[in-house]
Amino acid sequence: MINKKLSRDSLEADAMNFVVHGAPNLYGFFWAKSAIELRQNATSVFIVPRSWMSGAYFERLRAFVFAQGSIVELHAFDNRNNVFGSTKVLQELVIVVFKKKRVDSVQIWSHDNITSLEQSESILVPRGLVVVGDEQRVYLITNAHQLALAKWAVALPSTFLDSGLKMKTGLTVCFRNRDLVEDEPSANNVPIFYADDFYGHEIRLKRESSQYLSKKRAGLLQDNVDYIFVKRFSTKEESRRIQTAYYEAERFSDEKQISTDNKLNFVVASSSDLLKGAFLVMSSTIFDEYYRLLSGNTQVNLTEINSMKFPDKHSLATLGKKYTISELTRMTQERIDQIMLTNFGGES
Template sequence: MASPVKPLELTPNAQPRSANQSQFSQFFTSPEIAQFMAGLFTPTSTKTCHLLDAGAGVGSLSAAFLNRTRKLGLETIELDAFEIDSSLHSQLSETLASYQTHLNFKVHLHTQDFIHAASDWLSGNLFAQPLPRYDYVILNPPYQKIRSNSSHRKALRQVGIETVNLYSAFIALSLLLLGDRGQLVAIAPRSFCNGPYYRPFRKLLLQQAAIRQIHLFESRRQAFKKDNVLQENIILHVERGLQQGDVIISTSTDGKFNDLTQRDYPFKQVVSSSDPEHFIHIPTPHESHPSSLSSKFCYSLGDLGIHVSTGPVVDFRLKPHLRQMPDSKTVPLLYPLHIQDSQITWPQPQSKKPNAIALNSETQKWLYPQGFYCVVRRFSSKEEKWRIVASLVDPNRLQNLLFFGFENHLNVFHKKKQGLPPTLARGLMVLLNSTLIDQQFRRFSGHTQVNVTDLKQMRYPSLEVIIDLGYWSEGYKQLTQGAIDTQLATLLQ
């Protein structure tokens, strides 16, 4: 077989670019990542295959697949390459044409919108261009939100797909176009693994195919470094019609795969059969704590009698009632900026945000009564080590005022809109700042936002363990990470 063609021998510093890159939300695949993705496919019984590359770009993924045809035992390949960006068609055609002299290979270049083309065919539109059942799909889909009133949303609903982003729409349609035992490999943002917006997509994915492997890039910035993409990405390998078994979880620091590690996990550790949300957890091979400890996390917040809600004060809606500093007619208004070293530091006189909110008939319904609470930032910065940053709200540090205001960028743990018992609130704060909780959260969340749904979905140790953490922590003015993790491990034994 001939050696790889020159158009695909791109260095990371010479990635192709398009004048329409922003318009079409394109992020080109590096040669190393394309090669790794193609290497995940396994041979099937067929020697003739239909290959789909939706959003083909300049052909990097297709070429990486074609370079593996001998190892896959393929003698004849027919490719459907979809690319809507006309500025890339010349290079794409050149890349693919170079293989036709060495392989029994036929190309169909589609210049129309993949979502409309696939939806029309799958919905039974008599005027749709026919598409085959594919044996292999290799995919780097575009990343862009789908508006609720857009033509894309309408087209997807014709085939029963409800999703909010182009990348998940591309994967969903490709899954429906796969033949039995067909395989799909896609690189995509990890955001579909959790959250309510992607629940229908997760359900479709798990109904249509078995997950064979998930690859996680440990560095958020590296998969599409040249495009300044900060979304955490994964590579997903699934097979349609395969009975679900163990899942390979592999990791590497970046897209060069020099420190590649992998391990098999039972599927129940990736998706729990009792989880109606179908969250996809991605354990990592180098987690520092043994699974025997994390197995003690088996209670929901409901089991523990604890509630969590998003802070109800949306500041711009209550702007006339906000005050820069407290006075006799106000109560504390807490923002994420007031969280410092697991405690509330209030007020912050130098802050641009208000520190107080007037207490009156218009604001009281948005306030919580005085008490002990645990709060978590809804957003952490990309540079922070921990995704969950929790703090204790101690009324003794807030002048024992009758009410507190929690701004919308905080999540509040409470008991039926009332405060928690002091020791429970303190113990919950300590627990949420532990490494085990951070690792659990990272298994299903790849972004810096911490939603109420995520906190409800997580599992916690027993109420006794949390309260014991609270009693233990009372003797410390400042808790170290090592002390928290050691004490939690001791209590879980």
């Protein structure tokens, strides 16, 4: 494994510019070059970070190598702390067996660590459920439940963006704008919301300091309308990656504008009913599990969310119209999952 980030003007990036998108990584160049040199029907094996499987930075790499051949095996590890014993490699790694030939299925294993390779069981997954969408993101499906989840997701009729929704990243990087952050409200500032302002599925002003932002920079301000707030970061130990709260503008009716911290993502929608329906879907267990198939990161990536399969706009708005915001934010997880199952199928 060669995991090293390079600058876009490096000699390596210039030589392999056909797979460069965003911040290049040396292992991507090595894989692309290996795919070129590999003989037809021959096989190569790589131990690499999981990062290549999704995200815009590796989109060109995926497009190139999948035009050359196919993944025939994927080996994932349940615990990133002991993949290579006591070497203290903490990166989430996968072993990829690549063949310079088109194949229709992928054999996928999940192992505890490198010493359990022979004891683990695998699952055979159709290629169309592993390599998905125009961006050819790779879903890590290691058991029958995840296979059923992938089939459910592929059958959804729309995408997040096509359903009239869009996720964006919070506007204010606070450490770069310390001079604008204030402790007390005034006519010259607005509330700025953080990931630690979540109170269950509600949003409350909880900070004793740094809760307000000066109006001096218009580019850091946004309209005070309803949003779905999503924590941008979680820990490996937390039970959910997609952690949601419904921001109800009416609760802060004195404000015409607000701001959001950069460690927060927010979702906008073309109608309030659509936003409420989307909130139910995004707060469900099945959607969280669906996202985990795609990404091993603890960061919720807006590019990935915006391209994910999703129920259609009409169905979401029809669902959202049935519930008040107060009802949504007080629902138990079991109730949310049952509503999801009834309206959009799947398992939770």
